[in-house]
Structure formats: structure tokens, C-alpha cells
Amino acid sequence: MVKPSKLIPIIFWILVWQIMAMVVDSSLLLASPIAVVRSLVYWLGQFEFYQALLNSTLRILIGFTIGAVVASVLSMLQYRYPWIDAWISPLMHLVQTIPVASFIILVLIWYPSQYLSMIISALMVAPLMYIQLCNGLNHLDRGLNDVSTIFHVHGFNHLRFIVAPQLLPWLSTGLTMGISLCFKAGIAAELIGLPDHSLGSYLYQAKIFLASADLLAYTAVIVVLSILIRYLIHRLMVLTMERINGK
Numbered sequence: 443m444v445k446p447s448k449l450i451p452i453i454f455w456i457l458v459w460q461i462m463a464m465v466v467d468s469s470l471l472l473a474s475p476i477a478v479v480r481s482l483v484y485w486l487g488q489f490e491f492y493q494a495l496l497n498s499t500l501r502i503l504i505g506f507t508i509g510a511v512v513a514s515v516l517s518m519l520q521y522r523y524p525w526i527d528a529w530i531s532p533l534m535h536l537v538q539t540i541p542v543a544s545f546i547i548l549v550l551i552w553y554p555s556q557y558l559s560m561i562i563s564a565l566m567v568a569p570l571m572y573i574q575l576c577n578g579l580n581h582l583d584r585g586l587n588d589v590s591t592i593f594h595v596h597g598f599n600h601l602r603f604i605v606a607p608q609l610l611p612w613l614s615t616g617l618t619m620g621i622s623l624c625f626k627a628g629i630a631a632e633l634i635g636l637p638d639h640s641l642g643s644y645l646y647q648a649k650i651f652l653a654s655a656d657l658l659a660y661t662a663v664i665v666v667l668s669i670l671i672r673y674l675i676h677r678l679m680v681l682t683m684e685r686i687n688g689k
Contacts, residue, residue, distance in 0.1 A: 473655035481659040490639070498559065498641040499667065502628040505563025506621055512564070513571035513616075521579040534569040542566070546631045555635035559628035559642070566627045567620035578612030607686055614679035618672050625668040 456475055463474040473481070485491045520527045542562065549561050632642020641664060648657040 470652045470654060473658055477655040478658045478662065481653075481655040482662060485656070485659055485663075491644070494639045494641050494644055495663065495667070497637075497639050498629065498632060499671075501556075501560045501640075502563045502624050503671075505560035505628065506567050506624045508560075509564035509567035509624075510571050510617065510620065513568045514575060517572050517575035517579060520576055527576070530572070534572050537565055538569045542627050542630060543634070546634050549631075550635055555632075555637040558635040558637060559631045559640070562631040563624040563628045566623045567616075570620050570623065571616045574612045574616030575609070578609045581612075582608050607683070610679060610683050610686075614676065617675050617679070621672050621675060622668055625664060625671075629664055 460475055463472050463477075466472045469477060516526075516530055520530060545562060545565055546558065549558055553561065629642055629645070632640045633645050634642075636643050636646055641660060644660050645657065648654075648660060
């Protein structure tokens with residue numbers, strides 16, 4: 443149940459939105475909350491919309507997974523061989539600095555548009571995960587490692603009881619921040635690349651036809667989906683930590 447302390451601000455901003463829509467008095471420029479709800483109800487009843495929703499989500503999640511796995515491998519290599527960081531870090535910082543639009547156009551030159559959001563999502567999450575995991579690995583308690591060596595705690599037990607409890611908070615932060623970034627960049631990539639049956643193509647059509655109600659309805663779905671997946675990742679990290687701690 444939503445607490446009144448959280449519900450009241452939401453109601454307030456919806457009222458502000460309604461007042462702004464009444465002042466503008468043009469559904470082309472700013473649709474009212476009621477118009478957005480009507481549009482949302484309509485599109486949630488269309489099979490094609492669910493197909494686009496599934497396609498976009500799967501592409502973004504695949505790219506997110508690929509980027510996270512690559513970053514994890516590179517961070518472990520950096521931890522084992524510190525000299526590697528001098529070669530990897532400049533590349534990661536470069537990827538973070540280059541505008542997303544530049545990456546999108548470059549990828550479109552090399553690959554079909556259906557792979558665009560997948561590649562962009564991987565590029566967006568990899569630097570973030572690499573930096574997070576490197577920081578986590580470099581902050582591991584050396585004293586605990588020495589204790590585990592003395593008591594012959596090696597292999598899986600060392601990973602579970604020594605490394606994982608210290609590293610999971612860094613991993614959780616990287617994953618939760620990364621998935622939000624992937625949805626933003628992935629949908630933006632689809633908006634430019636226009637792959638068939640994607641949320642980006644729906645947003646583009648709303649722009650072409652000046653359908654602000656549809657635009658806001660699609661945006662609401664994307665935001666809710668991003669928040670839901672972020673919450674699921676967070677809960678998975680919490681449950682994993684509880685499992686490790688034996689709770």
C-alpha cells in the first residue's frame with residue numbers, strides 16, 4: 443500500500459500537469475493526464491504493442507548482460523594483473539565520454555538496426571560496471587584474505603564467504619544504475635535506427651503525427667518497465683546477500 447506521504451506529492455504533480463495542459467489548451471503540445479490514460483488503455487489492448495515491448499526489452503537486456511559480463515571479466519583481469527588497467531581504463535573513459543548519438547550512427551554504418559539497441563546497451567553498461575567492480579575489488583579487505591589463507595579457505599568458499607559479501611554492494615549499484623542507463627540509451631538508439639516492431643519506432647510515429655498523448659503513454663510504459671526491472675535486480679542482489687549470510 444502506498445503511504446500518504448508518497449501519494450500526496452504524486453497527486454500534486456498530476457494536478458500541476460493537468461493545470462498546465464488546461465493553460466496550453468492544445469492536445470498536440472501537451473496532452474492531459476486523462477488523455478494519456480485513455481491512450482495507455484488503448485495501446486495496452488493491442489497485441490502489436492506487446493510485441494514491440496518484448497522486442498525492445500529483450501534487446502536491451504541482452505546488451506545489458508553482454509556488457510556486464512565483459513566488464514566483469516575485464517575487472518577480474520585487472521585485479522589479477524594490475525598493469526592491464528592502464529590499457530583498459532582509457533578505453534572505458536572514452537566510451538563514457540563519446541556522445542551516445544555518435545555511437546548510434548557509427549553502429550548503424552556497421553550493423554542492421556535490429557542489433558542497434560543491443561550494442562548500445564552493452565557499450566553503456568560496460569564502463570560503469572568495470573569502474574564499479576574495479577573499485578570493489580581494489581577495496582577488498584586484505585586482512586580477510588590473509589585470514590582465509592591461514593585457515594585454508596580456498597576456491598568456492600573463499601569466493602562465497604570472503605569476496606562476495608564485500609563485492610556484492612558494488613555489483614548491485616552497478617547493475618541497478620546500468621539497467622536504467624541501458625533503457626535510456628537503448629530506446630534512444632531505436633528512435634534513430636527505427637528497427638521494426640520496437641518501442642523506438644512507436645515513439646517516432648508519435649512524433650511524426652504530433653500525438654503527445656501516445657508519446658507520454660509510451661514513455662510511461664518505458665519508465666515503469668525500467669523501474670520494475672531495476673527493482674527485480676535489486677531484490678535479487680538482496681536475496682543473494684541474505685543467502686550468503688545464511689539468513
